[in-house]
Amino acid sequence: MDQKTEGSATGAISGEALKPCPFCGSGAEITRDDPAPIFCWVQCKGCKANTGFFDGPEEAEAVAAWNRRSDERTEFAEIIVRLKQRGLIPETFDAATLEVAHA
Numbered sequence: 846m847d848q849k850t851e852g853s854a855t856g857a858i859s860g861e862a863l864k865p866c867p868f869c870g871s872g873a874e875i876t877r878d879d880p881a882p883i884f885c886w887v888q889c890k891g892c893k894a895n896t897g898f899f900d901g902p903e904e905a906e907a908v909a910a911w912n913r914r915s916d917e918r919t920e921f922a923e924i925i926v927r928l929k930q931r932g933l934i935p936e937t938f939d940a941a942t943l944e945v946a947h948a
């Protein structure tokens with residue numbers, strides 16, 4: 846039989862660690878509704894960016910979604926820097942808002 850041993854729902858996250866916030870670089874934390882978890886989500890401790898709700902108290906999906914976005918955001922930021930270096934987009938382009946800042 847392949848029975849999973851479920852650990853405590855609280856405390857340290859086993860497995861994948863949460864990456865820093867892709868928007869502000871702050872730490873993030875996993876959160877559940879209480880006392881009977883129906884949803885969980887990952888939220889930035891700084892700017893409060895979050896993954897939205899994931900069904901169930903199991904955090905693996907929410908953590909994966911958070912980290913995936915962090916990776917995508919990092920990749921995106923690198924592309925923006927290269928486009929600026931080549932003069933293809935203005936220096937004042939803000940990757941967070943997708944707006945060109947006007948002084």
Ligand SMILES: [Zn+2]
Nearest residue numbers: 866869889892
């Ligand atoms: Zn943040």
